[in-house]
Amino acid sequence: MRDFEFKNPTKIIFGKNKIAALAKEVPANARVLILYGGGSIKKNGVYDQVVAALKDHHVEEFGGIEPNPEYETLMKAVRLIREKSINFLLAVGGGSVIDGTKFISAAATHSGDNAWDILEKSIRTEEGKGMPFGAVLTLPATGSEMNSGAVINRSEIKEKRTMGGPGLFPVFSILDPQVIHTLPLRQIQNGITDAFTHVLEQYLTYPAHAYLQDRFAEGILLTLIEVGPRVLKDPTDYEAASNFMWCCTMALNGLIQKGVPTDWATHMIAHELTALYGIDHARTLAIIAPSLYKYKFENKKDKLAQYAERVWGITSGSLEEKAEGAIDQTVSFFHQLEIKTRLSEYTDHYQGTAKIIAKRFEERGWQGLGERRDIKPDDVYQIVEMSY
Amino acid sequence: MRDFEFKNPTKIIFGKNKIAALAKEVPANARVLILYGGGSIKKNGVYDQVVAALKDHHVEEFGGIEPNPEYETLMKAVRLIREKSINFLLAVGGGSVIDGTKFISAAATHSGDNAWDILEKSIRTEEGKGMPFGAVLTLPATGSEMNSGAVINRSEIKEKRTMGGPGLFPVFSILDPQVIHTLPLRQIQNGITDAFTHVLEQYLTYPAHAYLQDRFAEGILLTLIEVGPRVLKDPTDYEAASNFMWCCTMALNGLIQKGVPTDWATHMIAHELTALYGIDHARTLAIIAPSLYKYKFENKKDKLAQYAERVWGITSGSLEEKAEGAIDQTVSFFHQLEIKTRLSEYTDHYQGTAKIIAKRFEERGWQGLGERRDIKPDDVYQIVEMSY
Numbered sequence: 001m002r003d004f005e006f007k008n009p010t011k012i013i014f015g016k017n018k019i020a021a022l023a024k025e026v027p028a029n030a031r032v033l034i035l036y037g038g039g040s041i042k043k044n045g046v047y048d049q050v051v052a053a054l055k056d057h058h059v060e061e062f063g064g065i066e067p068n069p070e071y072e073t074l075m076k077a078v079r080l081i082r083e084k085s086i087n088f089l090l091a092v093g094g095g096s097v098i099d100g101t102k103f104i105s106a107a108a109t110h111s112g113d114n115a116w117d118i119l120e121k122s123i124r125t126e127e128g129k130g131m132p133f134g135a136v137l138t139l140p141a142t143g144s145e146m147n148s149g150a151v152i153n154r155s156e157i158k159e160k161r162t163m164g165g166p167g168l169f170p171v172f173s174i175l176d177p178q179v180i181h182t183l184p185l186r187q188i189q190n191g192i193t194d195a196f197t198h199v200l201e202q203y204l205t206y207p208a209h210a211y212l213q214d215r216f217a218e219g220i221l222l223t224l225i226e227v228g229p230r231v232l233k234d235p236t237d238y239e240a241a242s243n244f245m246w247c248c249t250m251a252l253n254g255l256i257q258k259g260v261p262t263d264w265a266t267h268m269i270a271h272e273l274t275a276l277y278g279i280d281h282a283r284t285l286a287i288i289a290p291s292l293y294k295y296k297f298e299n300k301k302d303k304l305a306q307y308a309e310r311v312w313g314i315t316s317g318s319l320e321e322k323a324e325g326a327i328d329q330t331v332s333f334f335h336q337l338e339i340k341t342r343l344s345e346y347t348d349h350y351q352g353t354a355k356i357i358a359k360r361f362e363e364r365g366w367q368g369l370g371e372r373r374d375i376k377p378d379d380v381y382q383i384v385e386m387s388y
Numbered sequence: 389m390r391d392f393e394f395k396n397p398t399k400i401i402f403g404k405n406k407i408a409a410l411a412k413e414v415p416a417n418a419r420v421l422i423l424y425g426g427g428s429i430k431k432n433g434v435y436d437q438v439v440a441a442l443k444d445h446h447v448e449e450f451g452g453i454e455p456n457p458e459y460e461t462l463m464k465a466v467r468l469i470r471e472k473s474i475n476f477l478l479a480v481g482g483g484s485v486i487d488g489t490k491f492i493s494a495a496a497t498h499s500g501d502n503a504w505d506i507l508e509k510s511i512r513t514e515e516g517k518g519m520p521f522g523a524v525l526t527l528p529a530t531g532s533e534m535n536s537g538a539v540i541n542r543s544e545i546k547e548k549r550t551m552g553g554p555g556l557f558p559v560f561s562i563l564d565p566q567v568i569h570t571l572p573l574r575q576i577q578n579g580i581t582d583a584f585t586h587v588l589e590q591y592l593t594y595p596a597h598a599y600l601q602d603r604f605a606e607g608i609l610l611t612l613i614e615v616g617p618r619v620l621k622d623p624t625d626y627e628a629a630s631n632f633m634w635c636c637t638m639a640l641n642g643l644i645q646k647g648v649p650t651d652w653a654t655h656m657i658a659h660e661l662t663a664l665y666g667i668d669h670a671r672t673l674a675i676i677a678p679s680l681y682k683y684k685f686e687n688k689k690d691k692l693a694q695y696a697e698r699v700w701g702i703t704s705g706s707l708e709e710k711a712e713g714a715i716d717q718t719v720s721f722f723h724q725l726e727i728k729t730r731l732s733e734y735t736d737h738y739q740g741t742a743k744i745i746a747k748r749f750e751e752r753g754w755q756g757l758g759e760r761r762d763i764k765p766d767d768v769y770q771i772v773e774m775s776y
Contacts (some may be wrong), residue, residue: 001565001630003403008396015391159531174490177389209627211614212634215607225601239597242389246647259402259634
């Protein structure tokens, strides 16, 4: 096991009808900015519950945060914060709204002139530095409700950047699994795929004698395989929905990545597909991941075989056969969720994508991706081409 | 899954030679009281590392906290804190020292006249209220390094009481698995047994559709079964030791108990054996647990069968046969750790114990133990008698 530090101070409030808890979780004298996305919360009853809970608070609101939160939009919220002397943020939405709120939290307290530096120069927000914020999660997927990271988009330059720091954990997050039955099927499919791939990024590397972390990762995968199809069949199945929701949080709250090597190359490459074609984040992961596992098969085959045995119950065959079987099962699982796994199924203009993405990686001077930092632009080219 | 709240703000610093991190983790201007037990830290090098790391801090020390921390001893530390204007505590030891430090943290900031009230009246220490403290863990077992609970002894009245509250999480805990090879074998045996039983208390109840929590609990059990015998055979096996240490923490940091029913009757009954005969805490758990599972077999057989299948690989037989097999395997595992599982193996004066303990429970007016609160004094009598 590798050395690690772990601290996650977010308070999780999980269960039915918990949005009312906002009344006491948001500081009484706070000037609150409610942040949300396209307005679905005004149709599914969440907005009304939030407003009712905060009836004794000073509240402003800011809607319109995009599915891939846009720098320009978020900067409008930062200006509103200054104008209205806001001192507490409340994200009401999915990973994009919470990610966007993290950027706003950092930018509103950033001492430099140019908030873009936070993304461009990867400036971390230290403990106690970001503007405090809570979250009401309406879409289980990214784990943003219990971590301190975010991904922000800047369309004008077709860039998608990661950011974070220990000052950007939500103070609290409210998780009511009942919200799941109000979601479009497409978003539930995305959420399951996203959480599943988050686990794989932290698990499908090489054996690192972190036996407990492996068991936890496998536990999340096994649970998603059990409940994912159940939630899609019947989103009102509370037992399935609540486990799905808790899996998404645990998949990326830092716990399973402690003491182990992590990959994240699938995410780095897949982000480019969203930037280029606007494909849903989760679906870009399902496009890239299987090709990446095949391409880096020698690096990953030991863990792939363990994954085959413990998660998919593949107990016969050579190590390589098991490992291949695990990749096949992963693709089948995505298909079972009705997630397509080929770029050509999403865009007719896929030819040349490998070259464009490899070139972008080369231009940025990135030193190598993956758990061994050995995926260079040429390898990215191969992986993307294998994903057509 | 049941509704739950989860917040655990303790920072874990895990790995080789991490004690040096104290220099920056303890606030620079703190007046520190180092708390420890019988002095083993002065022989194994831990004390020297702590003192070296804190060479620029104002430091006082207080040793002699007992294996079952004594109220009277701890109150001496509280007086020392007032005398020396201490404002930061550093527990250097195992669960007893950390538990003792939690009581001291609460007592030093208790506004009432009588600190015994904290235990007698179960006064919780709210967030921000206890005196801040960190820990250097020298003995993996209880999980006290990442939770906010404690068990305190008062020998003069033969009472062992639990206490806690959200204000009693360590600010940080330093976990260096290298300490394990300095421990007596007996303490390693105890640690494995203690952590294993902690998981069972939160897992062997009845199915509650908390699939992920079940997987995590099973993951800890599987890992302890894998690494426990390895650590006993060779405590310098860092891979085994580090996983053992992390299992102990995860077994009782709150995570696996969220959303599920919990039992804790084994602990409540076993505490009496320590109070009466001074038997090591972990060993009292191994005495009581198997009898309790047999006595409450109807309540627990569904989870026992799941435990049999997923942890012990028992896949054939009826549900009852699997469940019985799981109890047998648990006893065998304790025996493999060289932990005796019968009260008569620890004391010749075991006759009458059941009556004494049942009477104590009756006198306290306890309403019923276990996940269904259906274990009354008469049942306690039966369970203890089955454990002779």
